[in-house]
Amino acid sequence: MGKHSLLAQRWNIIWIVLVYAFLFIPIVVFCAFSFNNAPFPSAWVGLTTRWYQELFSSTEIWHALYNSLIVSSVAVILSAVMGVFFVYLAMQGGRIRFMLSHFYANLVFPEIVLAVGLLSLFSALGISLGMWALIIAHTVLGLGYVVPLVYDRYQELDYRLTEAALDLGATPLQVFTTVTLPLLRPTLFSASILVFIVSFDDFIFAYFCAGSTFQTLPLYILSMLRTGVSPIVNALSTVLLVFSSLLIIGYSSLKTKFRVF
Amino acid sequence: MMKFMKKKVGIVRSVMILIWVVIVTLIVFASRLQFFKPERSITVLAWSAAFDRAYVKKFEKETGIRVYLSTYSTNEELLVKLQSSKEKGYDLIVPSDYVIARLKNEGLLKKLDKNKLLFLDQLNPLLMGFPFDPKNEYTIPFVWDVFCIGYDTRKIEPSLIMSPWDLVFKRFNHHAGYRIVMTNDPLEAISFATQYLFGPVSSLSSEQIQEVTLLLKNQKAWVENYTNLRGDYLLGSGAVDAAIMQSAEIWRALAAFKHLDFVIPQDALISIEHCAIPVGSEKESLVYEFLNFFYTKDAFINNYREAFNFPARMDVIDALPVTDRQKAVMRSSPEEFKRYSFIRDLLPERKRFDLWVAVKS
Amino acid sequence: MNIKKLFLPQIPFFLGIPALVWQVLFVYVPLVFILVLSVQSGTFESFRAFFTAEYGLVLVRSLFLGLSTATICLILAYPVAYWIALCAGRWKNFLLFLLFIPFWTNFLLHIYAWMFIMDRNGVINTVLQWLGLIQEPLHLLHTTASVFVVMVYCYTPFMIWPIYSALEKFDVRLHEASSDLGATWWQTLWHIVIPLSLPGIRSGFFLVLVPAFGEFVIPELIGGDKVMFAGGVVSYYTLHAKTSSFGAAFTIITSCVLCLVLCLIYLLSRRFMRHVTHGKV
Numbered sequence: 001m002g003k004h005s006l007l008a009q010r011w012n013i014i015w016i017v018l019v020y021a022f023l024f025i026p027i028v029v030f031c032a033f034s035f036n037n038a039p040f041p042s043a044w045v046g047l048t049t050r051w052y053q054e055l056f057s058s059t060e061i062w063h064a065l066y067n068s069l070i071v072s073s074v075a076v077i078l079s080a081v082m083g084v085f086f087v088y089l090a091m092q093g094g095r096i097r098f099m100l101s102h103f104y105a106n107l108v109f110p111e112i113v114l115a116v117g118l119l120s121l122f123s124a125l126g127i128s129l130g131m132w133a134l135i136i137a138h139t140v141l142g143l144g145y146v147v148p149l150v151y152d153r154y155q156e157l158d159y160r161l162t163e164a165a166l167d168l169g170a171t172p173l174q175v176f177t178t179v180t181l182p183l184l185r186p187t188l189f190s191a192s193i194l195v196f197i198v199s200f201d202d203f204i205f206a207y208f209c210a211g212s213t214f215q216t217l218p219l220y221i222l223s224m225l226r227t228g229v230s231p232i233v234n235a236l237s238t239v240l241l242v243f244s245s246l247l248i249i250g251y252s253s254l255k256t257k258f259r260v261f
Numbered sequence: 262m263m264k265f266m267k268k269k270v271g272i273v274r275s276v277m278i279l280i281w282v283v284i285v286t287l288i289v290f291a292s293r294l295q296f297f298k299p300e301r302s303i304t305v306l307a308w309s310a311a312f313d314r315a316y317v318k319k320f321e322k323e324t325g326i327r328v329y330l331s332t333y334s335t336n337e338e339l340l341v342k343l344q345s346s347k348e349k350g351y352d353l354i355v356p357s358d359y360v361i362a363r364l365k366n367e368g369l370l371k372k373l374d375k376n377k378l379l380f381l382d383q384l385n386p387l388l389m390g391f392p393f394d395p396k397n398e399y400t401i402p403f404v405w406d407v408f409c410i411g412y413d414t415r416k417i418e419p420s421l422i423m424s425p426w427d428l429v430f431k432r433f434n435h436h437a438g439y440r441i442v443m444t445n446d447p448l449e450a451i452s453f454a455t456q457y458l459f460g461p462v463s464s465l466s467s468e469q470i471q472e473v474t475l476l477l478k479n480q481k482a483w484v485e486n487y488t489n490l491r492g493d494y495l496l497g498s499g500a501v502d503a504a505i506m507q508s509a510e511i512w513r514a515l516a517a518f519k520h521l522d523f524v525i526p527q528d529a530l531i532s533i534e535h536c537a538i539p540v541g542s543e544k545e546s547l548v549y550e551f552l553n554f555f556y557t558k559d560a561f562i563n564n565y566r567e568a569f570n571f572p573a574r575m576d577v578i579d580a581l582p583v584t585d586r587q588k589a590v591m592r593s594s595p596e597e598f599k600r601y602s603f604i605r606d607l608l609p610e611r612k613r614f615d616l617w618v619a620v621k622s
Numbered sequence: 623m624n625i626k627k628l629f630l631p632q633i634p635f636f637l638g639i640p641a642l643v644w645q646v647l648f649v650y651v652p653l654v655f656i657l658v659l660s661v662q663s664g665t666f667e668s669f670r671a672f673f674t675a676e677y678g679l680v681l682v683r684s685l686f687l688g689l690s691t692a693t694i695c696l697i698l699a700y701p702v703a704y705w706i707a708l709c710a711g712r713w714k715n716f717l718l719f720l721l722f723i724p725f726w727t728n729f730l731l732h733i734y735a736w737m738f739i740m741d742r743n744g745v746i747n748t749v750l751q752w753l754g755l756i757q758e759p760l761h762l763l764h765t766t767a768s769v770f771v772v773m774v775y776c777y778t779p780f781m782i783w784p785i786y787s788a789l790e791k792f793d794v795r796l797h798e799a800s801s802d803l804g805a806t807w808w809q810t811l812w813h814i815v816i817p818l819s820l821p822g823i824r825s826g827f828f829l830v831l832v833p834a835f836g837e838f839v840i841p842e843l844i845g846g847d848k849v850m851f852a853g854g855v856v857s858y859y860t861l862h863a864k865t866s867s868f869g870a871a872f873t874i875i876t877s878c879v880l881c882l883v884l885c886l887i888y889l890l891s892r893r894f895m896r897h898v899t900h901g902k903v
Contacts, residue, residue, distance in 0.1 A: 026735040041741040082641040089638025117652025228494035486846035621850040
């Protein structure tokens, strides 16, 4: 972009550095201080891993993590399976195709509205809040990601492949399982990771739909934040950050490697 | 022929949709199923810090009785859960004083068999015999709290405190940088303000409501944070000069920070948590075992260590790691008790919240 | 035979329809429920209860929070997205990767990071005191300013992404053409780049405005819960069983207000586009 004036470029670079610093310095700092040997925010006292030890010995955190994993996994499976079959159905043509746009709405409505709606529905029907209520909510969230992503990819697929398969005598179902699905698999996989992360981090749906007994990790973090500032949360944050980064690396590498067409 | 086929296709598709709706509904309602609970088990409904989980596990190990702990965050939630016919199967509940009258009047509580409870003699008599359950036939006190005001001795000279309520509702010494922690529960806030302005009244006229609103609104200028849980940390780290909180939180702060102290207004507000058995329970014998276990001296000492609640048992107090002054508060003389008041339900929920929104505008 | 011919072609339908069933049951039915719940007593009493100055102020305040957060995010994000999309070259993938991290880590952890840093004895205060720049710790937490800082911090990545996606498709030759015709960089930016990226700006703006409007956790934890926002009102009324119809009514009121504002912004952006491109694009 040599047509830019040098001044504009330099100014821009400074701006970017500042913005990125703003975005990352807090994270770096509180990860660093997870090793600080002080029970409250203070100056650097000394190096220690005791917060990590306390973190890993806390049963409540493991319980909350277990709950989060279950809810997110089930939600991912449900939304991926339902989503991919729905896109397949929609691509057969007809009126169903117009229904695809419905799923874009899940990301347009404020989460709090959807959560309140689900809460009202569950209370009125006497469905107890808890694990399944949350799974339902997260599946709704997941469909809102899976359907648009898979649909986008589906449209990009070379239709000649499916036509060739049909010409060779395969039934539509066989075409789907042997040709389309393998081609969709990378997108489906990356969409699943995305849904998993969104569901794992979500706390608005959990806040309304999980009831008072079922606790997921974000809810646990929220209760810890409300009680005060403790380095155990620093340790937990660092662990989660590393975990998310690994997932991101996996996701990015998938995206670049498997794009065939 | 085509039309007939189309119609048939339509019917088939509708049936398919119906099948899925039924499947989904079944999945959803399956969560309502009470999973088979073994005979030797009880379901307890209490607030989350009432029974220490590790100690509950100890109970399960020693007696073989499985305990299912369900939680509520407000007493209204407790009421709703008990009143709704959809939620059954609670064997033990832990309500606060001000809902007991309603529970009793609606016939939701079972009479206790006092012979089965081995600890009644050790309970603090001052915590019993209140109007909502004069002979304690339905409820027994478990733990209790006084709402006291903790303050930072480095910033506030104890001898300068004229009236404890002034620490909350006035800028102490007119100091511009004065900051406090105030409760985030509108029920408590309105009770405090009413007690300060009018004393122990049982209802509020609309002028009185205006006064309460004005007082709380003015107070906002020196409130650093509205919270029920972070007060001890904010007080200890020096972010605030004073905090009005439940004694459990203040006692926790006193144990962690040496530069803090507390005062209690003469007409302080208290809250006594009771144990009671819902009328639908069929496992009373197991509940009595539970109660006998959790009312032992060791159990209360453990409870204090975890939650800093004031115990209902008198003989525990001396064994606790607190100052004599704190012990005196935990025992409290009859005269002091006469002046204490309960938190009261002065306004219906909606009006309560309207007031709170007005305060926080 | 007839049955087989009838059912087999419908298998795709059978497999594919649960998604739609789910959507209807758990998105549309709940929305209808909110409507039904809000007029439960047969009257609009639950709506009338909110037509007071206090609740109006709550809505205005939430709008202000959402709009200002979105605006500040836009100002911060646009140059970043511009540079990454058009100037970054080799660094592009790395910068995008870095951006994923705040995007995909738990929202609450970001809030916690700032609670930790802005604490009275937190990093900012200890560093400034150590440098001798201040004597007493600064009062950072529980102020309006800190709420804005944390809001912007949490939502800026949401703004960068859509603008970047829109700018990525930007045809660089337009830029060259315009400078060949004698336009300065600023003129090109204002008359060509921004209008063409306007859909991205708009979706970024909405992506930030909608959740920021309903935000209640940040004002509670960072701001000290001293002011009431729309999300807080909704959560209070909805989570208390007896007042759920009021919760539903207020949810509808907030949704309508938000919808109105979104439409307004959409129309304004169309107008802006037409004005800046003199109707030629």
